Amino acid sequence: MPEGHVIHRLADELTGVFAPGPVAVSSPQGRFSVEAAHLDGTVLAGAEAWGKHLFVDFRAPGAHWVHIHLGLIGRLTVGPVSPVQGQVRLRIENAGSVADLRGPQWCRLLTDEERQAVLATVGADPIREDADPERAWRAVHRSTRAIAVLLMDQGITAGVGNIYRAEVLFRARLDPLTPGNRLTRATWNGIWADLVTLMRRGVADGRIDTVAPEHTPEAMGRAPRVDRHGGEVYVYRRRGQPCLVCGTAVRETDLGGRHLFWCPRCQRRHR
Template identity: 60%
Template sequence: MPEGHVIHRLASALTESFGGDPVQVTSPQGRFAFEAERLDGSVLTGAEAVGKHLFISFDVPEPALVHIHLGLIGKLFIGPGEPSKGQVRLRITDGRTTAHLHGPQWCRAITRAERDAVVAASGPDPLRADSDPEVGYQRLKRSGKSIAALLMDQKIAAGVGNIFRAEVLFRHRLSPNTPGKDVDRHTWQVIYDDLVGLMHTAVGAGRIDTVVDEHGPDAQGRLPRVDRHGGEVYVYRRAGDPCLVCGRPVRTAMLEGRNMYWCGNCQRRRRAA
């Protein structure tokens, strides 16, 4: 499932490509055909991301928003050239650039009030300046679940996925098993502030990098990481490999259906320094 920086990049690309222009809207697959016919020929006024939710606005009477959640297998492609073939749920084009959506978890027409309800239920998004990290902290403090599980809860920190979860905990040497109710406000703020920086960098770069220079390939005389996700990371998908800091094998375990990665030697703290 794409992490939040990917959805923010898509929102920016949609706004840059189509914002303020009339567009053709279709649903070749047919499952969004009624809504697409209503939107066809209208002006796409912009797009925004909230966590892993994508909202596209049109200048039509309510419901004037398309709400997309890619889920585990959804893909949204934006670029020049001929529209793609296959099971296309939603296609948007101005004749020069085309966006085509495949296999989303959600693609629905909603009102502004429904959009606001989705935002209210979401946790603070580190990529949005209007987010309040205190909202996430208050939800975190009410739970006995581990901080590793809670960071994947979109009601705690919207847009954070498995990579950012694993990496931010390692960067502050925090034990992934620390219960949320034991996380103090200082530690939460350190986590959140670091996510703000990491995720904004990922938006700009189009990849996730979390390793500081002193632990990078050049400093350590090793080859750059090769992975379809790209980027230099400390523990994510490095199970059994030596920790870049202490050399001990990186651990992995299943946590609520997802693989968790951490270093048992480095990550012993329950409070951020």
């Protein structure tokens, strides 16, 4: 599932390519045809991301927000005008470009009130300037759940996925199983600040890089990481490999149905 920086990049791309201008809207697959007909020929005003939720704003009467959640297999691609290929749920088109949405978890048309109801369930997004870290801290501070679970809760920290979760906890030298209510405010402030830095860097660079300058391949004389997610990381998908800081083998376990990676020495168990 794409992490928050990917959704923010898509929002920026849609806005840059299509807004503000008239667009043709269609549903070649047919599953969004009624809604597409309502939007066809209107102006695409812009797009924005809140965590892993993408909202595309059209200047149409009544319902005018297309709410997209890519889920595990969804893809949204923007490129030159071309024939439809595959099962395209939603197509947005202007004179030179098309955006095609395939396989989303959600693609639905919302009113202003319905969009606000969705946003009420979404946590603080570290990429957004209007994020409320206090709201996230309150949820973490009163919970007995592990911090590794809390960071993946989209109602607390929106947009944080498995990679950012593992990496920010390593960078904080924090045991992933530490209960939220055992964190100090200073520790949480450090985690939040690091999420802001890393995730905004991800938007700018289009990849997730979390290692310090002294741990890059060039500095350490090691081969670059080869992974479809790209970027240099400390622990994510590095099970059994030596920690870049202490040399201990990185471990992996299942936590809440997701793979969790950590260094047992750098992130000593909470006692």
